[in-house]
Amino acid sequence: MCLGIPGQVAELVAGNDHLAKVSVAGVRRIINVGLLEDEPPVVGDWVLIHVGFAMAKIDEEEAERAMEGLRLMGQAYTDEVEALRQSRIEEVASP
Amino acid sequence: MKFVDEYRDPVAARALVRRITELAGDGHFKFMEVCGGHTHTIYRHGIEHVLPESVELVHGPGCPVCVIPMGRVDDAISVAGQAGVIFTSFGDMMRVPGSQGNLLEAKARGADVRFVYSPLDALRLARDNPDRQVVFFAVGFETTAPSTALTLLKARADGVTNFSVFCNHVTIVPPIKAILESPDLRLDGFLGPGHVSTVVGNRPYRFVPARYGKPLVTAGFEPLDILAAVAMLLTQIHDGRCQVENQYTRCVRDEGNPRALAAIAQVFELRPHFEWRGLGFISQSALKLRPEFEPWDAEARFEIPGVRVADPKACQCGEVLKGVIKPWECKVFGTACTPQTPIGTCMVSSEGACAAYYNFGRLHREAAVTLGRAAQPAAAG
Numbered sequence: 001m002c003l004g005i006p007g008q009v010a011e012l013v014a015g016n017d018h019l020a021k022v023s024v025a026g027v028r029r030i031i032n033v034g035l036l037e038d039e040p041p042v043v044g045d046w047v048l049i050h051v052g053f054a055m056a057k058i059d060e061e062e063a064e065r066a067m068e069g070l071r072l073m074g075q076a077y078t079d080e081v082e083a084l085r086q087s088r089i090e091e092v093a094s095p
Numbered sequence: 096m097k098f099v100d101e102y103r104d105p106v107a108a109r110a111l112v113r114r115i116t117e118l119a120g121d122g123h124f125k126f127m128e129v130c131g132g133h134t135h136t137i138y139r140h141g142i143e144h145v146l147p148e149s150v151e152l153v154h155g156p157g158c159p160v161c162v163i164p165m166g167r168v169d170d171a172i173s174v175a176g177q178a179g180v181i182f183t184s185f186g187d188m189m190r191v192p193g194s195q196g197n198l199l200e201a202k203a204r205g206a207d208v209r210f211v212y213s214p215l216d217a218l219r220l221a222r223d224n225p226d227r228q229v230v231f232f233a234v235g236f237e238t239t240a241p242s243t244a245l246t247l248l249k250a251r252a253d254g255v256t257n258f259s260v261f262c263n264h265v266t267i268v269p270p271i272k273a274i275l276e277s278p279d280l281r282l283d284g285f286l287g288p289g290h291v292s293t294v295v296g297n298r299p300y301r302f303v304p305a306r307y308g309k310p311l312v313t314a315g316f317e318p319l320d321i322l323a324a325v326a327m328l329l330t331q332i333h334d335g336r337c338q339v340e341n342q343y344t345r346c347v348r349d350e351g352n353p354r355a356l357a358a359i360a361q362v363f364e365l366r367p368h369f370e371w372r373g374l375g376f377i378s379q380s381a382l383k384l385r386p387e388f389e390p391w392d393a394e395a396r397f398e399i400p401g402v403r404v405a406d407p408k409a410c411q412c413g414e415v416l417k418g419v420i421k422p423w424e425c426k427v428f429g430t431a432c433t434p435q436t437p438i439g440t441c442m443v444s445s446e447g448a449c450a451a452y453y454n455f456g457r458l459h460r461e462a463a464v465t466l467g468r469a470a471q472p473a474a475a476g
Contacts (some may be wrong), residue, residue, distance in 0.1 A: 065317060
């Protein structure tokens with residue numbers, strides 16, 4: 001829960017400027033990027049994700065280093081990615 | 096230097112250790128890492144064995160799962176057991192023991208307890224189950240509080256009325272202050288938390304040097320980050336400076352994330368006081384929903400027992416959380432209390448000092464002792 005996971009913005013969700021599809025460790029999921037509104041992310045940007053929300057923009061090198069650190073955490077990391085895999089945030093966005 | 100070879104940049108790591116050793120000289124310096132993520136890195140990478148004996152790292156209260164008192168877990172289980180409720184929680188909280196077992200056991204007894212990745216997943220469950228009451232067990236420092244805040248704003252905007260939050264969000268500054276006020280511990284400085292600082296920034300820590308005369312360096316999560324931050328703390332002391340510095344500029348800005356802070360301020364207000372496991376009641380240290388969000392406040396919607404429960408006598412999580420003792424000094428560590436059968440919270444979360452030490456540090460420490468013993472005859476010869 002406290003683990004920030006780096007993800008790369010793959011697609012901005014049309015019609016909802018708070019949502020973006022990101023790629024995280026091979027998983028594609030919708031996350032909320034509303035907290036980055038002061039500098040809206042574009043496709044290709046890296047963000048640090050906590051519980052489905054992007055909290056900060058980071059550069060690619062930091063993303064790689066953060067991911068490497070997470071992999072070393074073993075079980076805690078796999079649990080977090082598995083939790084993300086099961087997340088269905090996009091269904092909240094639909095009316 | 097066995098562990099250093101495993102670091103991303105062993106040359107830089109060696110240089111930092113040399114610098115730290117020089118700066119520390121004959122002194123003895125005790126620094127607290129506030130954040131559970133740092134504790135994990137320190138044990139995972141054997142940093143305590145890489146540092147010279149003149150520098151000691153003690154673990155702080157920065158694991159939000161670890162600081163939730165038993166009574167609040169009991170309250171959660173009580174709400175989960177009420178008719179028509181779907182109770183949702185982050186996975187980390189599922190195994191935290193209350194006085195009558197944990198949430199997983201409540202689920203086994205028939206309560207509808209589900210684990211979610213995000214509060215938005217809990218909100219989705221509420222939409223999908225309009226005839227049920229969906230409650231989200233909100234825990235965490237300012238790292239996760241903005242997510243809960245935005246989810247509540249979404250619930251209100253969309254008129255979702257069968258969704259509520261059992262709020263246990265805590266704030267990072269009051270426990271640091273409580274530790275600085277504690278007579279138990281003499282500290283020479285702090286490694287400031289990483290991810291929570293992406294939200295709050297570095298400014299809230301200014302009181303640490305200003306009022307208590309201790310330096311604080313916000314640090315990243317790699318072994319090199321920890322070593323660099325320790326070197327920065329020692330440099331400040333060596334130069335006679337005392338200030339807040341940022342080692343983790345890759346992620347943390349001085350002003351934090353203003354939007355996230357604004358979301359927190361819009362939805363939450365400070366509780367007059369909140370009980371922290373091991374630290375007792377700390378005033379203005381936790382968040383509750385503002386009155387205008389009462390329809391989404393589980394504490395207003397449900398009967399909450401709110402009974403204070405003392406920690407098990409054998410458990411010394413409180414002293415571990417304050418850095419007064421190391422995990423292995425607890426009477427039940429590794430015997431009655433293990434990650435499989437945790438008695439205390441510090442053994443539950445992967446970021447808890449006891450679990451991190453049990454999983455990694457223990458082996459490093461044993462290895463170091465063995466290597467130390469093995470090295471003695473050679474050195475003598």
